[in-house]
Amino acid sequence: MDLTYTEEEQDFRARLRAWLGKVLPELPAKPSPDDWPGRRAYDLGWQRRLYEAGYAGLHWPVDAGGRGATPTQHLIFLEETERAGAPYVGANFVGLLHAGPTIAAEGSAGQRARWLPPVLRGDEVWCQGFSEPDAGSDLASLRTRAVRDGDDYVVSGSKIWTSHAEVADWCELLVRTDPQAPKHRGISWLAMPMDAPGVTVRPLRTLAGSTEFAEMFLDEVRIPARNRVGAENDGWRVTMVTLSFERGTAFVGEVVACRRTLGELARTAKANGRWDDPVLRRRLGRLYGEFGALWRLTQWNVSESEGSGGVPGIGGSVFKLAYSHARQELYEVAAQVLGAASLSLEEEWTLDRLSSLSYTIAAGTSQIQQNIVAERILGLPKGR
Secondary structure (H helix, E strand, O other): OOOOOOHHHHHHHHHHHHHHHHHHHHOOOOOOOOOHHHHHHHHHHHHHHHHHHOOOOOOOOHHHOOOOOOHHHHHHHHHHHHHOOOOOOHHHHHHHHHHHHHHHHHOOHHHHHHHHHHHHHOOOOEEEEOOOOOOOOOHHHOOOEEEEEOOEEEEEEEEOOOOOHHHOOEEEEEEEOOOOOOOOOOEEEEEEEOOOOOEEEEEEOOOOOOOOEEEEEEEEEEEEHHHEEOOOOEHHHHHHHHHHHHHHOOOHHHHHHHHHHHHHHHHHHHHHOHHHOHHHHHHHHHHHHHHHHHHHHHHHHHHHHHOOOOOOOOHHHHHHHHHHHHHHHHHHHHHHHHHHHHHOOOOHHHHHHHHHOOOOOOOOOHHHHHHHHHHHHOOOOOOO
């Protein structure tokens, strides 16, 4: 892994920084957190700007509509957009970071041509229909059934924690197509149109008061068989590709944001007198080192993915495990710095702290990540 920057990469950073300096002041005001149609329009508007400027899908392969940028250029892009305070992917999260890369890696030519350009242009939003109420952390225990009927699958079941379902056009959906097969083998990965008859979405309100997740109920929903990505019953392998993106690169920008937050906390502690506490200073210093190490691990994982066709490796589980706990501790320290102010739900810090509690569950629980690290990296035997 080469951590130095070439002249071309430095030029790329300078041009990106100049573009951000010009375009960000022109953005409209952010909509209310509860205004999901407004948030969708805002997020798609930012994606359209990226697309028109040539920054959409920067690291995607050229034949998938991207620029085929190097991993280093991708990381520079994430660094500069975070430091400039540019909008996050928001409602485009699943399409840009999960479904899109999966289709680029596993989809047919026709599927790539149909679904990838609208994601990059900011025309369509995707949601993720993986988790189920009765499956817990064991994703392979899903029960949503898909029965083949001619050119369609007829799907019935339910999903939970479906990200951005209420504003999505498409859903990356896991279904069981062979109930007799071992649980990891009878699964298929489908792209489901959210306006199909039989789809019911019920938003879920989180601890922080937001509704970015939903329950989803499927009552004999007909999905064309041509919407299946990968072979029938090969969905678990395709899902592992999706999860490798989710755990390996989807949180990259947030590491930069956390490092910026650490700097803000240090300045706040100096201003309100809490900097004199040596224990607090040690915690901030250790977290600074932790997030610095996570950034280096990110560089490693992204560089490794270049040699595997753009698909991150199992090192993403190491990152996800460490990042989840570091983020939680970051906002525990934030509460210590802010004191009583950290209890107000009007404070963005408080909402971020409440949100951080979900990170050891989202994208695979910490216990699942520990199993992956133990078995696939350390070579330990499977637990019983």
